[in-house]
Amino acid sequence: MRALEFNDVSFTYKGSGSKALEGVSFAVNKGEFITLLGRNGSGKSTICLMSNGLIPHALPGALEGAVRIFGQEVRERSVAEFSKSVGIVFQEPESQLFCMSVEEEVAFGPENLAVPREEIGDRVEWALELVGMKGFNDRSPFSLSGGEKQRVAIAAALSMRPEMLVLDEPAYALDPVGRFELYSVLKELKQKHGMTVVLAERDPEEAVAFSDRLLLLEDGKIAGVGATRNVLRDPQKLSSLGIAPPQLSELAALLNSRLPGESFSFLSVEEAERTLSEDFFAQGRARRA
Numbered sequence: 001m002r003a004l005e006f007n008d009v010s011f012t013y014k015g016s017g018s019k020a021l022e023g024v025s026f027a028v029n030k031g032e033f034i035t036l037l038g039r040n041g042s043g044k045s046t047i048c049l050m051s052n053g054l055i056p057h058a059l060p061g062a063l064e065g066a067v068r069i070f071g072q073e074v075r076e077r078s079v080a081e082f083s084k085s086v087g088i089v090f091q092e093p094e095s096q097l098f099c100m101s102v103e104e105e106v107a108f109g110p111e112n113l114a115v116p117r118e119e120i121g122d123r124v125e126w127a128l129e130l131v132g133m134k135g136f137n138d139r140s141p142f143s144l145s146g147g148e149k150q151r152v153a154i155a156a157a158l159s160m161r162p163e164m165l166v167l168d169e170p171a172y173a174l175d176p177v178g179r180f181e182l183y184s185v186l187k188e189l190k191q192k193h194g195m196t197v198v199l200a201e202r203d204p205e206e207a208v209a210f211s212d213r214l215l216l217l218e219d220g221k222i223a224g225v226g227a228t229r230n231v232l233r234d235p236q237k238l239s240s241l242g243i244a245p246p247q248l249s250e251l252a253a254l255l256n257s258r259l260p261g262e263s264f265s266f267l268s269v270e271e272a273e274r275t276l277s278e279d280f281f282a283q284g285r286a287r288r289a
Helices: 044-050 102-112 117-130 146-158 176-191 228-232 235-240 247-258 269-288
Strands: 002-013 021-029 033-037 061-069 086-089 164-168 196-201 213-218 221-227
Touching: 002 044, 002 196, 021 044, 021 061, 021 196, 021 221, 033 044, 044 164, 044 196, 086 146, 102 117, 102 146, 117 146, 117 176, 146 164, 146 176, 176 196, 213 228, 221 228, 228 235, 228 247, 235 247, 247 269
Parallel strands: 033 196, 033 213, 086 164, 164 196
Antiparallel strands: 002 021, 002 061, 213 221
């Protein structure tokens, strides 16, 4: 079963004269990490809001086509029902945090599902440890740094034990330390726990290292989709869509243009160092021979 499926989806917000999405079709497999890329207004947030039923249930408008979440058509289930399988994290963590302590924040969702109290405690500890916030139970969420607040928001979503996590530009307002903390959590969710993740971003610099696929959006339409490495081979296309190409992608493109016959593609600094060391070592050995 696919985690998420859009089939020829178009959507116009109530009161708007233009479509936020038009003819969008794609699917996300269970356990896959897919990153949505595009400038503001490209449709990323609309896709995120559809991925747990907030559209069309909480934000009305004209929806065409079919959206299925774990096989269930989005029109046929409530947001509360989808919340059991999909967790969502927004750009501003403050928009999700409202309890007086971190523990209360993370326990809020399971409590509203009438989960037994002992299990709630287990879920809280599991989620906080997973995001690196163990021991912060009694802290006020509002006394934390931006990165810590975002990790608490993720923990609150994870305490519902969702099968899929959807994040709408969660690193937008974070400093470099906060971004590192956030992406470390997402990397662990992907690599150690096999969670399905849908991430919307404008800057793909950190996310590309563990994204299985990239989906490019422009004016509510899909402008490209493919395996991360393949999409990154064309940094000029990313720039034309208002997406800042990762520096490693630009480096690979530069090397390919200067070294005929080469086809470099880097997803991490470690990979670039290893590949270039091996390549130049091989060239040096060939010259000596």
